[in-house]
Amino acid sequence: MNKPLTTTPHHPAAEGGLAHRRKAIAALGHELRLLVDATVRTAASPETLNHLADGVRALTGQLTGPGSPLAPPMHVTPVDGGVTGRCLLGIAR
Template identity: 60%
Template sequence: MTTPFTTTPHDPAAEDLQRQREAIAALGHELRLLVDATVRTATSPDTLNRLSDDVRALTGQLTGPRRQPSDLPEVDEFPGGVRMFSPVTGPGSPLAPPMQVRAVHGDVMGQCLLESIPRTTPKPRRRREGDFTRHLPTTWQ
């Protein structure tokens, strides 16, 4: 008896890699939501300070081995494959927009949906003369 061609052999390493990528993408998604909520909030300083402490505690839980910035993550396929932490298309990067990338007729197409922003012109802020220089290093003034 032969095995049908549609049956995929059990590959624990591939399954582990897939679970790792799914977890990275889920965390990246939640971090993007956190960043979005952070830049839109108008909550109290006490709440912001409490949340800052909570985020610091969460960051402390990421205790696994750290790679150097120049090292490729084990979950990436380079060149030409999955890039989980790419700041442009990486589903694990909170900097990357939630982009879907696919091949279309020999080309690559990326698509993402960004939140709409108000189309009103912001009110100009009054600035005292020289106000901007107070925050610059002495060598820039």
Template identity: 50%
Template sequence: MNPHPTAPSTTPRTPRSRDLARQREAITALGHELRMLLDATVRTAASPKTLEDMAAGVRSLTGQLTGHRRSVSEIPEVDEFPGGLRMYSPATGPGSPIAPPMRVTPTQDGVTGHLRLGIAHEGPPGYGHGGISAMLLDELMGWACAATGTPGMTISLHMRYQGPVPLETPLIARAHVAGTDNRKIFVKGSIAIEASASTTLVEADGVFVAPDAEAARSLFPTLKNAR
């Protein structure tokens, strides 16, 4: 698992790894610009003509993304799956236009995520959508499973919303494994404002399951081709 992809590597890079690093850097740069565009799009009060011109321009740019297009079951070469970096994750992916993205780091007893929600994540005016909180904790709790060496998949997620999550405010999310039962993994997670981290705004209890080898092959038929 590599929960902090921006940390410097101590391993000498081969030409292949340099190519991969450059690809990730380019994906991250494009993801950042797309998030800026998304933010401007949901804030704008531009005229219909301006919006129509923008739509045509974006359509033209989309046409420039030529080459191989991965299938829905194909694992991107830039990912570390299972249990690591996912470049296009809607929660943590630096290449995703809809991700905050949440930066994940390991802690002594689990993992911590740092993020800010933007206006594109809005539910009630000024606050994050409750479904975004659920998505973020579901992702982070999965990282907590992987941090123990047992990547798992969500089979249940129980949310408790104790206060609204403000937009454009530094947030801290936490997750840790609370126990296991055979292949079941019990995980707890929370979100708070970073400046008042002891006041929990959202809590979650999740149950994850580590698929056996046969189930993993069935669920992820291209896994054998992953890095």
């Protein structure tokens, strides 16, 4: 069973790398959203699609938050008394 991303082993270098990790997760989420978008537009052959599906199946782990390919990328901005969020919904949504 996969462990949730919030339970990572403690490592002294991990504390300084949290922002770097979050940036990498957001980049992965961005690329996965592009993949989802390309998937709904594709005219690739069934053989190509099955080959790609096998590669995707080989990936493991839980993707949540900015790493999720299904969650639209939301940009949150502080405003007086709260926050405002904006996102762009592509063809996959």
